[in-house]
Amino acid sequence: MCLLYQYPAEVKLFQVAALSLIILFSGCKDNPTDYWKPTPYQLSIPFGFPTKLNIPDDNPLTVEGIELGRYLFYDGRLTGRTHPDSLMSCATCHIQANGFEAGINHPRFQGGFVHGITGIPTRHIMLPLVNLVWNHSGYGWNGFIWPDNPNINLRNIEDFVRVAVMAEDEMSADTTRVKQIFQQLKGYPELFYKAFGSDKITFRNIERAIAQFVRTLISANSRFDKYLRGEVQLNPSELRGFVLFTTEEGADCFHCHGGGGNPLFTTHLFYNNGKDTVFDNLHDRYYITGNPLHTGAFKAPSLRNIAVTAPYMHDGRFSSLDEVIDFYSTGVKYSSYIDPLMHHVLRGGVRLTPSQKNDLKAFLNTLTDLDFLINPAFARPEKFPDQQ
């Protein structure tokens, strides 16, 4: 009550402030060139998704930043070279139709095993670029880039951009050359100005723009999402598969890969899921943490769009979902490093019948999000800025 009476005074003050702001802004409006103001981009949180986002304070999402990031993501000149044989972009390996993995049908990389521009194979196979804005625990199969990393140069997707551009097994580029090339391409400096307030291109701003674009790659409209929102019903086989997925006496996948209560379909955490008895991959989770218990552990990837992201596992050892399901069913191997959540290990796995395997696969297929795979906002731009 009392507050109500006091309000008018404040409102008046507010009006004056607002008025002066309006005057201030309208003054600038006539003269847009010396007033830089990017448009904030609001991510909407899909049903059931976490509200906490991994967006660094110094790189908020803006419409202009994302637009620029999309061009750069798809522009083969990101190698710092312009000869047609020396082009490679993020999208050379990260292909939208394959959940932003290379895919087993890739024209250049046989079986989906990618290599860098100079032919050096990557350490691990691909990871999808999907819903990464919700990953707080580490990017890469072993999580070598994470927010609290004491090494401030390996903390977020911005840093992943630099790693991808410079790595010998990826673009093998020189960052100075890269920024020089884009500086000279008509149209780009202007887009950098719109996004970051300066048309002098820095590699930092290249990182920022691409990271912004990658953060918008959100998949939340699979058949399963629609089911979760109560919009469609799954068929009996898919439902049985869902039950198998989320029951310990079924296929027991949910502790690591999520489900109805965790629609990311990953915890973004690292586990040894019992594929081997000897662990000789030098770049496992142990390589990052130095904790011997993490030997042979890798990130449990999101199972969204899993049907289109073969081959599977960090080394691509399985080329179909059937092989993956057979592995979890009877191929699980015992070692002292196996995660306790793989508690079926002494029986070799969860032992599914052939019809249960079919049901489980039917369920995994409901995680394919066609809208995401063909969303024009994520697709290759028709023309690059210098071609317009």
Added chain:
Amino acid sequence: MSKLIIRYLAFSVITFFILLSCNKSSQTPSGIVRFDVQHKANGSTLELNKLIYTNAAGNQYMVTEVQWFVSKVKLQKSDGSTFVLKNGEPIYFDTGIPATLSQSFDKVPAGSYTGISFIFGLDETQNKSLRFTNPPESFMFWPDYLGGGYHYMKLNGKWLNVNGLIEPFNFHLGIGQIYDTIAPKSAWVNMNDCCKSARHCEGYQPPQKTMPITGFVQNYFEVSLPLAFTIEENKTQSLNLQMNIEQWFKEPHIYDHNHWGGSIMQQQAAMKAGCDNGHNVFTLSIPR
């Protein structure tokens, strides 16, 4: 002119009252209570990942992680009243996340207290699917088919089984299920009885391995821990909340991993035994 004066007067009277009321609320003296959570085994600090413990059933075991919820935490005042922490919201503890193991709560009325009580896990009013969408709490979700909501606890580890092999166990507690043991395997779950907690699980059919579910059991339980302590104005009182791991397997039921196996989310009898034992698991003390 006089109008202005009246306005001025009214304004100052109102301001006076506002100030007064502010004063009043800050006069209710309050302090802070801090819970320091400790996991112990046989009286000493739990060492993770070491096969050095033996439970009442004689199982040699190790613990790899413990993740759990308490809710409706109440502090009992000497005058018989209670103060509810965090509006009764669930509070999460995780051996893997140090920050969760020391949590402070302010605005606790000053005075003398006689103890605390809490619900281990979440009760039916709170245990709703998707109430937590952010990790780490969201990772605790309990599948809707099995009753929905959240795990009360995940206590993961490994034990030396009868065959001399080190086998993983997931001592997971949450809503239990009643299975229709005499129904033919082909029987479908009664859709109305299944997963009342979430609208999106209507229409489930049971996986072939499990029997139809005809109902659910709320396994949460209440724990009361008497302890005399005082909250002083603007001071922090820390309390040690201790989980004594061996007790989960001890009283009144001797819990044998060889009998129950590695997974119990669908074995109500095992979860019941665990929850019965849970009454003696906690101790509360003032740190010295």
